[in-house]
Amino acid sequence: MLGASHRTAPIEVREKLAIGPDQTADVYQGLKKIDGLNEFVVLNTCNRIEIYTVAEHPEVRRRLETYLCDFHSCDSETLRKFSTWRENEDAVRHLFEVSSGIDSLVVGEAEILGQVKDSYARARENASLGPILNRVFQKSFQAAKWTRTHTGIGRGQVSVGSVAVDLAQKIFGDLARCRILVLGAGEIAERTLVNLKSRGAHSITVANRTFERAGDLARKMEGCALPFEQIHRALVEYDIVIGSTAATEPLFSRAEAGQVIHNRPLRPLLLIDLAVPRDFDSAITEIDNVFLYNIDDLSELADANRASRETEIARCREVLQAKARHLWKHLRLPDPSRTEDPGSVQGTG
């Protein structure tokens, strides 16, 4: 395996080595021409570019590097400096860790497995998969699934925005039926909205003191804008209210929130206060069926999740190492149906 990732290369180098969607077919065609390369899969994400190969001899590494340097018009010294080369069991273990999210920038994130699967599918389309990589990748999917099921590596979110979304799902389940009001149109509000949208929320309203800014964010989120002076009257209509204004006094009092819940007793109300000073009176938390979280609460939850993930890494690594060793041992066993040696799995990353 030959590749560069966020662990080995700065963003400038990764940008240079990245393969655009329209370049993928060219890369596969180019790699096919490399002598001694029996099977290969190109894994290309925003944080890594890795090429997993089954090669007949170590000389392939040099040919791969030359090809990549030519393709990206970069010097071989840079590539050598910021890339890694892994062979055999080490390469298998690395793929297992990548698929499981252990090697990700945000440890335990689940998106990477989908990206590995996409790369596998693309290799299949380009007929660059053989029996060995096919098996290794299939096993890596199983290993990732095992990790997600049996360890806490993917449990809990680690950013404030995604923790807020987790909370919303714990209260409402499906976010598609929730009505969301955002007070303020700043960056943190936008990030939280992006998270909510990615989990199915679509009824979004933005209110901001500057109506134009509310309109801009609402357009971006495919929602609608609300004049700021109407927020008190409209509060009863919403299930999730995100406060991120620069107001110096709380916008909503306990009495006001109590009145809202009195008017719609069956629907819980989630208030996410991302503002400092706070937008919601802290006494609101005493009201039944109203759930108030401020920025400190969310940060604390994110920190706890992060710590919990970190403690799981060592356990995951140990198990994945054993799985990789087991698979590698089986790959090295002589197969009566084959006359040749299976070669070695290699990759650069």
Next chain:
Amino acid sequence: MTLLLQMDDRSWIWGGNLLYGLAFAIALFFVLRSRRHSRLLLFILIAAGFVLQTTGLYLRGLESQGCPLGNPFEILQFIVWSLIVIYMVIGPAFHMSLLGFFTSGLAATIGVASLLVPEWDAVRREELFGGNVWIELHAALAIFSYGAFGVLALTSLMYLLQNYSLKHKKLEGVFHFLPSLYQLETMNFRLLILGTTVLTGSLLIGAQHWFRDFQSVNQGKLFVTTAIWAAYSSVLLLRIREMLISRALSWTCIILFLFALLSIPPVDSNRKPEARPPESARLERLSPSHLTDESPRAAPPLPGPKDSDGGAAGPPPAESRPTPPI
């Protein structure tokens, strides 16, 4: 195979209840380690326990020629059975995380407790329904509604736990796996409707008999049953009018179910003494010499239990009056 054929009803029921306990223990192990347990494995264990328990209850039913509801043990076992039936329907249909864990725990607790109290199965009323299929249906529906109320108590408990975790910002451990508040609130409402409807249907069927022959009805039992029905109906009405919701609703459902459950043994013990020990209990009391030459079913009849006045109750009268168990 021979061993299985030789097992008596209590042994089958023991097997079923132990499997519920095993399912709970496995799920608890994973929950305590903050790991997600296999829902399929849990479902298979519970389903296997259900098959064993059903076999035991079926053997009892054959013996009593009807639904086995002749003493507190049988009533509690039938409630456990109903609890499991409802779980096996709503569990896979609504993908309610942790419902199997809680259901198997409650089923094992009630089931094993009823097995461990010999007095609850010492005697059993014979000719329970007097051959009247409507009274049998009334009794079975009433107990089934208790099963629904049992699952309702569990989902209410889950609601309270989830509510606590969200209010106190404790989202780790068992709280992590709980379903959303919305899902639990919806399920509580559905189960409340189901249980109240089934109990109402049961009472309507039973009322046909009570109006014809009020003297045969146990007054204490009628009072408690009507009180439970009135309480659940009021709760349902208040919930529909949105006057009893969220935590208050959950607490009410849990307390009501505990009351319904705890009322069973005293109410049942206050009933007509037309009772005999169940077949398995009678066999246990026979000396080995009785079993050497005769089949168990041909064992000589034992004297009946003492009635409330201290006299022998004797065998049940040929035309004993039907006495609905609830």
